[in-house]
Amino acid sequence: MLILVGSFLALMLVGVPVAVAMAGASLLFILVSGSVPDIVVAQRMIAGIESFPLLAVPFFILAGNLMNIAGITGRIYNFAVALVGWMRGGLGQVNIIGSVIFSGMSGTAIADAAGLGSIEIKAMKDHGYDTEFAVGVTAASATLGPIIPPSLPFVIYGMMANVSIGALFLAGVLPGIFMTLLMMFTVAWFARRNNWGGDVAFHWGRLGGATLEIAIVLAFPMAVWLMTKAGVSPNLAAGIGFVALLALDWKFNFSAVMALMAPVILIGGMTMGWFTPTEAAVAAVIWALFLGLVRYRSMTLRTLAKATFDTVETTASxxxxxxxxSIFAWLMTTTQAAQILTDAILSITDNKWVFLLLANLLILFVGCFIDTIAAITILVPILLPIVLKLGIEPIHFGLIITLNLMIGLLHPPLGMVLFVLARISKLSVERTTMAILPWLVPLMGALIAITYIPQITLWLPQQLGMLK
Structure with missing residues (x-):
């Protein structure tokens, strides 16, 4: 265990990328111990990605890239301006609402920060907001990406913990709404403190148009449900509803109705059993292609090729x-290192609430140094046995670990969202870090509430029969 963990930490300290550090530590352990054949390294690494749920990863990444190049981010931004731009701190509120909508399509915080962030930060600076405030609210709202479904971290966690990815997706809805309200309240507090007004004039027509678009989107699942209750098959009902919606959108050329439909299609399709969470990723890609090539005609073969190559690069990493x-976690299990760490944690406490406090501190610390996907694959084999032993619902713990790691993305030394926003805003990493610090207050408040009020997470999947 000392060779495995010690060499991994040593490689990390000298600046070796986390994936290379894990692979190098595993190989060093195998060479020194001689207890595991060399071929096992290749076998375990291949086995680690030989998983059907992991197919969702490249498709969700591709969906996010396609949404960006199709100009859908601009439509989402304009819709959010119409809906909340008139409020105090208008563009700050727009920033948050835009992230809520985009998170229902991309599933990653980095895609949110890079896609909408470039539009939002420039717009806020043009309207006289401090760059630091613009960066802070963009960073905080980007954490919603993997909380509101779909979510790449949920896919990885579901695979590692052997729990329903669909239940994880549903479990993220109420925490996502709760976090949204906390962030909007924080923007309102900043606006009141700095005497900011709205950024667009209040106009009943503009607000009514945005509200109408929301009503149309919400009417779609309601109409499908009513038709099924009347005896129409679910597939036919959905087809009729979709054709009617498409005809309305084509006639009136709504700003964002079809973009807003993405989360409805994904969540509704999984709830109705039309496709699995993995297949939902493919549905997200098909929907993005339909919007970019057919409905909005804003996508070209050149931009499509660029999005594809970007997806290949990101997926490979x-x-x-x-x-x-995978090989690192397997060796930690076979060498009993995971069991030793589990016993060490349980020797401190067997109270689940105290354990959750310690787990939060550990995951927050790890999230500052290790990539989200790597952190999940390392921590889940160690912490999940304790979670099960203490009677904590694994779905609930999945939300806790994901939110902790999203907060870690905002921190140096390895926070990817931090570096993306520093590049977009042309601020130094130090100034970007200081800009983000005030936003840790609502994020930590949300983390505490989600940790210690499990029903925020579990109520919706329980009501829909995905949890007992």
Whole structure:
């Protein structure tokens, strides 16, 4: 255990990338101990990505890239301006609402920060907001990406913990709404403190148009449900509803109705059993292609090729982390290192609430140094046995670990969202870090509430029969 863990930490300290550090530590252990054949390294690494749920990873990444190049981010931004731009701190509220909508399509915080962030930060600076405030609210709202379904971290956690990814997706809805309200309240507090007004004039027509678009989107699942109650088959009901919605959108050229439909299609399709969470990722790609090539006609073959190559590059890096983490986690299990760490934690406390406090501190610390996917693959084999032993619902713990790691993305030394926003805003990493610090207050408040009020997470999947 000392060789395995010690060499991993040593490689990390000298600046070796986390995936290479895990693979190198595993290889060093095998060479020194001689207890495991060399071929096992390749076998375990291949086995780590030979999983059907992992197919969702490249498709969700591709969906996020396609949404960006199709100009859907701009439509989402304009819709959010119409809906909340008139409020105090208008563009700050727009920033948050835009992230809520985009998170229902991309599933990653980095895609949110890079896609909407570039639009939002420029707009806020043009309206006279401090760059630091613009960066802070963009960073905080980006954490919603993997909480509101769909979510790449949920896919990885569901695979590692052997729990329903669909239940995890549903479990993220109420925490996502709760976090949204906390962030909007924080923007309102800043606005009141600095005497900010709205950024667009209040106009009943503009607000009514945005409200109408929301009503149309919400009417779609309601109409499908009513038709099924009347004896129409679910597939036919959905087809009729979709054709009617498409005809309305084509006639009136709504700003964002079809973009807003993405989360409805994904969540509704999984709830109705039309596709699995993995297949939902493919549905997200098909929907993005339909919007970009057919409905909005804003996508070209050149931009489509660029999105595809970007997806290949990102997917390769993510899956390399998963393969390296797979052999590392397997060796930690076979050498009893995971069991030793489990026993050490249980020797401190067997109270589940105290354990959750310690787990939060550990995951927050790890999230500052290790990539989200790698952190999940390392921590789940160690912490999940304790979670099960203490009677904590694994779905609930999945939300806790994901939110902790999202907060870690905002911190140096390895916070990816931090570096993305520093590049977009042209601020130094130090100034970007200081800009984000005030936003840790609502994020930590949300983390405490989600940790110690499990029903925020579990109520919706329980009501829909996905949990007992």
């Amino acid at each position: 993510v899956l390399f982390i998963v393969t390296a983490a």
